[in-house]
Amino acid sequence: MAGEVTAAQLETWLRRSADVLAAHAEELTALDSAIGDADHGTNMARGFAAVVAKLDAAPADESPTLQALLKSVGMTLISKVGGASGSLYGTLFLDMGKAAPAANEVDADGFASIVAAGVAGIVGRGHAELGDKTMIDALDPAVAALQDAAASGAAPAAAAAGAAEAAAAGRDATEPLVARKGRASYLGERSAGHIDPGAASSALLLQTLADTLADDGGAGA
Amino acid sequence: MAGEVTAAQLETWLRRSADVLAAHAEELTALDSAIGDADHGTNMARGFAAVVAKLDAAPADESPTLQALLKSVGMTLISKVGGASGSLYGTLFLDMGKAAPAANEVDADGFASIVAAGVAGIVGRGHAELGDKTMIDALDPAVAALQDAAASGAAPAAAAAGAAEAAAAGRDATEPLVARKGRASYLGERSAGHIDPGAASSALLLQTLADTLADDGGAGA
Amino acid sequence: MKKLINSPDTVLADALRGVAAAHPELSVDIENRLVVATEPRENRVAVISGGGTGHEPLHSGFVGPGMLDAACAGEIFTSPTPDQMLAAATRVDAGAGVLFIVKNYTGDVLNFEMAAELAADEGIETASVIVADDVAVEDSTWTAGRRGVGTTVIVEKIAGAAAAEGRTLAEVAAIAERVSKAGRSMGVALTSCTVPAVGHPSFDLPEDEMEVGVGIHGEPGRRRVPLEDARGIAHDIVTAIADDADFTGAPVIALLSGLGATPLIELYVIYADIADALSERGISVARVLVGDYITSLDMAGCSLTLVKADDEILRLWDAPVRTTALRWGL
Amino acid sequence: MKKLINSPDTVLADALRGVAAAHPELSVDIENRLVVATEPRENRVAVISGGGTGHEPLHSGFVGPGMLDAACAGEIFTSPTPDQMLAAATRVDAGAGVLFIVKNYTGDVLNFEMAAELAADEGIETASVIVADDVAVEDSTWTAGRRGVGTTVIVEKIAGAAAAEGRTLAEVAAIAERVSKAGRSMGVALTSCTVPAVGHPSFDLPEDEMEVGVGIHGEPGRRRVPLEDARGIAHDIVTAIADDADFTGAPVIALLSGLGATPLIELYVIYADIADALSERGISVARVLVGDYITSLDMAGCSLTLVKADDEILRLWDAPVRTTALRWGL
Numbered sequence A, B: 001m002a003g004e005v006t007a008a009q010l011e012t013w014l015r016r017s018a019d020v021l022a023a024h025a026e027e028l029t030a031l032d033s034a035i036g037d038a039d040h041g042t043n044m045a046r047g048f049a050a051v052v053a054k055l056d057a058a059p060a061d062e063s064p065t066l067q068a069l070l071k072s073v074g075m076t077l078i079s080k081v082g083g084a085s086g087s088l089y090g091t092l093f094l095d096m097g098k099a100a101p102a103a104n105e106v107d108a109d110g111f112a113s114i115v116a117a118g119v120a121g122i123v124g125r126g127h128a129e130l131g132d133k134t135m136i137d138a139l140d141p142a143v144a145a146l147q148d149a150a151a152s153g154a155a156p157a158a159a160a161a162g163a164a165e166a167a168a169a170g171r172d173a174t175e176p177l178v179a180r181k182g183r184a185s186y187l188g189e190r191s192a193g194h195i196d197p198g199a200a201s202s203a204l205l206l207q208t209l210a211d212t213l214a215d216d217g218g219a220g221a
Numbered sequence C, D: 001m002k003k004l005i006n007s008p009d010t011v012l013a014d015a016l017r018g019v020a021a022a023h024p025e026l027s028v029d030i031e032n033r034l035v036v037a038t039e040p041r042e043n044r045v046a047v048i049s050g051g052g053t054g055h056e057p058l059h060s061g062f063v064g065p066g067m068l069d070a071a072c073a074g075e076i077f078t079s080p081t082p083d084q085m086l087a088a089a090t091r092v093d094a095g096a097g098v099l100f101i102v103k104n105y106t107g108d109v110l111n112f113e114m115a116a117e118l119a120a121d122e123g124i125e126t127a128s129v130i131v132a133d134d135v136a137v138e139d140s141t142w143t144a145g146r147r148g149v150g151t152t153v154i155v156e157k158i159a160g161a162a163a164a165e166g167r168t169l170a171e172v173a174a175i176a177e178r179v180s181k182a183g184r185s186m187g188v189a190l191t192s193c194t195v196p197a198v199g200h201p202s203f204d205l206p207e208d209e210m211e212v213g214v215g216i217h218g219e220p221g222r223r224r225v226p227l228e229d230a231r232g233i234a235h236d237i238v239t240a241i242a243d244d245a246d247f248t249g250a251p252v253i254a255l256l257s258g259l260g261a262t263p264l265i266e267l268y269v270i271y272a273d274i275a276d277a278l279s280e281r282g283i284s285v286a287r288v289l290v291g292d293y294i295t296s297l298d299m300a301g302c303s304l305t306l307v308k309a310d311d312e313i314l315r316l317w318d319a320p321v322r323t324t325a326l327r328w329g330l
């Protein structure tokens, strides 16, 4: 079982993410104040609170498939977040859901493919490339780390830890960049010198995933 | 000649008043901020600047009669000051003009009557009584002082000095009063504890008159 | 002080130039500081108002067919002068006389009084209606009475409509008087205004306090209290107004005005609570305006005006109007 | 932070309740955060816009006959979501299709894109026009392009008028596109706005500085410079706009909007200088709006929009419109 990612783990991840995003909302909004419109933290906290509300409302006895869970999260984010991040994170989860099996668990390799499909969905919508100073700068290296780890036979927890590290590095790397996508791009050169808020929220999500799988993996190992 | 008030002296008075009011504009406006609408200083300075402009524009060789001078000042104040003080000070000078002779000078007694007529004009328009916390609280005692001094044979300069003192006392006496006329009356009890701006400008006008006649009286005595 | 101006001395003249440039359908007399409607009046009563500048769109924004024939602009927060009013009356009198709509401030009252005397000398018949609707001020015959505020807008609309119908001066004055008497207002300030010539706020209002019953020139109101939420403020205002006069049993015209620096979204937020408070009291609103109609330079806050109407007043309210700030049916 | 609100979380819902209470002629869907016109559409094209809240009267103030059929309101400064847009499209589509008017922000663009896909799934034909008129932003195909600001108001009016004439979706989209391309805007902030959920100003602007080219969400602009007088600011804005596109040789529609906390009198003061600057450059203004049309919460400052028009655009501009913020001929 240590080699699988389960729907229950992802649900825990989503609930913990809601707490983490709420705790970091001010910080994310402050980043968005500098080069955007001061709403990213509020947007993410609102969206994930809605995800938790929907999870709470679901019948406790039925556990959803990965596919159903991820799609439902995507729909919720799309209809509750708004802004660029709403459609992009919404697409992330929707497209993860489309790539996920109608099953309760998936192995590390399969999980990496699911995340890769979701991130590809973001790129398909937003057309951002690595270095454009967006969430892609955190997500793209995270996907690569997940895939590499899975290919070398790592367990999901270890793979997620590596992905979280890669995402954090990608987030930090956005600081000197001049934004070429999203609201920050309107600033031109003035966007340099600030971390991208979407990259920061992506790094938080991945760190929370790593923490969740580590706790669970630790317990179940 | 020490016993007469001349049109030339009044012209000097008006010019000096313009300077005095400009110098005290901020102070008068601050008084009006407390219990009114923060414009009394600006209003008076603007009005007397217009009076000076009109005096400057008059042909230098013709010296106007007291009547013509005072009426012209009244008209200028009415059309340039606005607000309560514009119509009231305008009426003061208009009615002084109506009471003044078509001559270049008048004795202390006559001058007192002229001022009394002007102040009566203010009362006729504004219906303020002594103690209502208005310019009347400065002007009414000043008229009484002028009339008393003239009756006891004082020279205009001395009479004006007494009137200025009476006006200053009247101004100070407005501080504890609750306003019953003008904009300050809207405050009810909250108008107490502040000097009335119109009483303050009246006291300045009378002090400037006293100063003008003293200088001139001193020089000519 | 941060303002879009050139100099405190030229605010009024510059603003009038701007009105002239933006609205070719109006005639702006910069010399006399008048904004005049250009439509022919053909022997009907003319309606004039005026007052200190700083309350825009009041009064110049209400000049045009169906409302004012002319507005006289005073300096900032300072009533205009009789010669301006006379110039306006001379321009717009079509032989049927002129109604002056006057907010109850000593300066305005005295200057319009003088103007009426001057107009009489020139053979122009005038009548005046004085608006004194601010419930924040305790009413008393021993003082100058109440301040005139938001009801003025509604009096101007109704008087203009009555004049457009061809009523006589006495009739127009009578209905204007009726509307004036039927109106009550109160305002709340969250911040002070800053008079350009003064350069700093007229009063200090700490970050956690508000002034209930503020005047439109920044005059202190009923009391200084801790800042409340929209629902609390709505309750305060509605209570003050509805305790002062009975607004039940007849259709009411409601006017919620920003004070100059309040965004429209906040006005709608508080209007939701005002509507609740009114309906709790059984007051039924037939017509509503929400926006900036009578302001106090850059003050943040709002004022509410209620006018108890009837079928005739509503009909005149609904009559066509074409001004820069109020327009329908034309 | 001093605002007429109940809580930062309820601003949007409360404001929509207020719109519903004040304007019974509009249908307000609080659940989907929509303001919808109630007039029958009878097989004509429907026009929808939407965006983050905080720019009022944009967009909800422009809903009504002759302009928008529906406005979708997002959270403050946050684009609305595809499901709202779909709900709006479903409500107002009369079989002739729906035009989406979208300001060029990634969030708005992506969400309207998704909505168009969802609408297609439901058999509703849509077209979109994107407004990207802010000259403060350097144009580049490598980035998200320019921000969409004041031209949106004019696109909404013209598109609404074209739809009212019974034109096809392709035709309505084409003229909306033409107007969008013909418009340029720039704004100047004297103070920052404060987002309710944030509670403090979005940026620091010292007492003696201004932000030239500010965005309507408080985004930094071209440069931070010492505060200028109205004439200087007018010159800066007109120069930036007129250097970006040629506005001579055709009638121009000019829109001078306050940013939310700027009193009308200041707008007229600077409009006088703008009019001078325009006529110096040989730009001839055929139609003008001065007031609050596209705002940024409680920001002080203004933005100017110019649209190069022609007889057809002017005719559609003059066509009757009845919304809460723009009304004539009805």
Ligand SMILES: Nc1ncnc2c1ncn2[C@@H]1O[C@H](COP(=O)(O)OP(=O)(O)O)[C@@H](O)[C@H]1O
Pocket (backbone or CB within 6 Å): A032, A036, A037, A039, A040, A043, A044, A082, A083, A084, A085, A086, A088, A122, A125, A126, A127, A128, A133, A134, A135, A136, A181, A182, A183, A196, A197, A198, A199, D077, D078, D079, D105, D106, D107, D108
């Ligand atoms: N085209 C894009 N592709 C990928 N990510 C994007 C794109 N545009 C914006 N983003 C991300 O969205 C974040 C902003 O999200 P948010 O503030 O919630 O939305 P908005 O910009 O609409 O206010 C940015 O920090 C960036 O990471």
Ligand SMILES: Nc1ncnc2c1ncn2[C@@H]1O[C@H](COP(=O)(O)OP(=O)(O)O)[C@@H](O)[C@H]1O
Pocket (backbone or CB within 6 Å): B032, B036, B037, B039, B040, B043, B044, B082, B083, B084, B085, B086, B088, B122, B125, B126, B127, B128, B133, B134, B135, B136, B181, B182, B183, B196, B197, B198, B199, C077, C078, C079, C105, C106, C107, C108
């Ligand atoms: N009815 C009145 N009679 C006499 N003086 C009055 C009356 N009303 C107001 N005043 C005087 O006018 C002064 C205010 O003048 P000013 O500030 O220039 O006009 P406004 O009140 O119109 O702004 C008050 O301080 C008071 O002395």
Ligand SMILES: [Mg+2]
Pocket (backbone or CB within 6 Å): A032, A036, A037, A038, A039, A040, A083, A183
């Ligand atoms: Mg943002």
Ligand SMILES: [Mg+2]
Pocket (backbone or CB within 6 Å): B032, B036, B037, B038, B039, B040, B083, B183
């Ligand atoms: Mg005053």
Ligand SMILES: [Mg+2]
Pocket (backbone or CB within 6 Å): B037, B039, B083, B084, C052, C077, C078, C079, C107
């Ligand atoms: Mg005054």
Ligand SMILES: [Mg+2]
Pocket (backbone or CB within 6 Å): A037, A039, A083, A084, D052, D077, D078, D079, D107
């Ligand atoms: Mg946003």
